[in-house]
Amino acid sequence: MRALIVEDDKALARTLGEMLSSARFECDISNDGESGLDNGLSGAYDLIVLDIMLPKKDGFSIARELRKQKIAAPILMLTARTETNDKVRGLDSGADYYLTKPFEMSELLACVRALTRRQGEVIMDELSFGDIRLNLSTCDLGCGEKKVRLGKKEFSIMHILMSNGGAIVSKETLLNKVWGCESDAEDNNVEVYISFLRKKLSFLKATVQIATLRKFGYRLEAQA
Amino acid sequence: MRALIVEDDKALARTLGEMLSSARFECDISNDGESGLDNGLSGAYDLIVLDIMLPKKDGFSIARELRKQKIAAPILMLTARTETNDKVRGLDSGADYYLTKPFEMSELLACVRALTRRQGEVIMDELSFGDIRLNLSTCDLGCGEKKVRLGKKEFSIMHILMSNGGAIVSKETLLNKVWGCESDAEDNNVEVYISFLRKKLSFLKATVQIATLRKFGYRLEAQA
C-alpha cells in the first residue's frame, strides 16, 4: 500500500512517514500543495494524508480537484483548525476523515485502518477470483491444492488485478501503483512481470488467465 | 437511504432523527444495544449511528458483530468519550467515523455525507442500446450471452455511436474524435472500421445494426 503525505512542516511529515511506514505503507511526501496535487493525480496511492494550510494550494482545493479527477483514494485531512466550519468544508471537499492536531499516533493509525479497511479488504486476508486465491499475508497464490509464492512485485500486480475483478487495468496504473509515479520503470517491466505471473498461473493449472487487451491493459478472465 | 440510530438518550435520538431526516434519510431508532444489533443485522440500512454506552450491549460489540456478519453499512460512532483509547477501540471494532459529543449538526451531517458519498459509486459501467451492451470497464460488446472483444478504435467508434443514441454521427465527427483532427486518416478508414463492427454485430446476432445514411454518416438502429 502506498501513501502520499502532503504536509509542509517537514518534521511532522517525517513523523507521519515513519508512523505509516510502521503500518507497512510506502510513503511519498510532498511539501507543497501543487506537488501534492500532481502526485495525487497519478492515482498511485491507497491513502492520502492532507494538511489544509499549505504553500501554493490549500488542502480543500486539492481534495476537490482529486475527487473531480476521479481519484478515489481515501483522504485523511489533518489540521490544527478545530472550527466546525473547517471540518464541514474539509469533508465536503471530498475528505473522508478530519483529524485535528494534536493527535496521538495510535489514533491516526486507527483512522488509517478504518479508511483502508474497505479498499484493500483488510478484513479478509484472502482475495479470490475464479479458481485462484491470493493469500494477503503470506503472498501465496493458490489454486486447488497447489500453491506458489509470489515475489513482492508479482504480488502487487496480482493483488491489483484481483481486486479489480475482471476490469481492465492499464499498464500506466500498474506502473504507478507498483513502481510509484516517481519511478522511471517502463512498460516492458510490467510485461515481464505479467509474463512471470502467467507462468505461475499455468504451473497452478488455473483456469483464470491474464488477458491482454492491446492498447488498453490487462485483466483477469475466469474460465478456459 | 435508510439510517439506524442506536442511542438510549431518547431526546438525543429524536434530535438525530430529525437531523438525518432533513438530510433525506428514513430513520429507525433503537434505544438499547440488543435491539440495535438486531435491527442492524437486517441489512436494511445505508448508515448506522451508534452510541457506545448503551443498555444491554455496548457499541463496540455491536459494531464488531455487525462486521462479522458482513454488514457493510458505514458506522458512525457517536459518544461523549474523548479518550484516544476509546477512539482506537471504536474504529478498530469496525466503525468508520468517531465523533465526540458535543458536536454541531452541520458537522454530523458533513460526516454523514462523507460516509455515504461512496455508496453510489458504480464499479462497472455499461452503455446499452437495443439489445447490445458495451462494457466500458472491460471493452466487451455483448448481446445476450455472447460477447466479443473490441479493439481500441472499434471501441471508440462504438462508444460514440452508442452514446449518441440513435442519432446520426458523421464520418468527419468520427475521424476527429477517434483519429484526432491532426491525423490524415481518410473516410475509408472509418468505413473499414464500420465494416469490422458490422461483422462483430452479426456474429453476436444482435438486432441492432449500423445504418448508413448516405452523405450524412452512420447511426445505430434497433429493430430486426
Add this chain to the structure above:
DNA sequence: CCCGAACCTGAAAAAAGCCTGAAGCTTGTG
C-alpha cells in the same frame, strides 16, 4: 436507365504493441 459519387469489404502490407529468454544488477542473508 445510365453514370458518377459514395460506400463496402477482402486481402495484404505496414506499424504498433506485446512476449519472453537471457544476461547483468542490486540487495539482503547466512
Add this chain to the structure above:
DNA sequence: CACAAGCTTCAGGCTTTTTTCAGGTTCGGG
C-alpha cells in the same frame, strides 16, 4: 564474501491493430 532472490534491461520474434488498396456494390440525380 558468496549466494540466492528479486529486479531491470535488452533484443529478437511474434501477434494484433491499423492502414492501404483495389475491385465491387449501391444509391440518387439527370
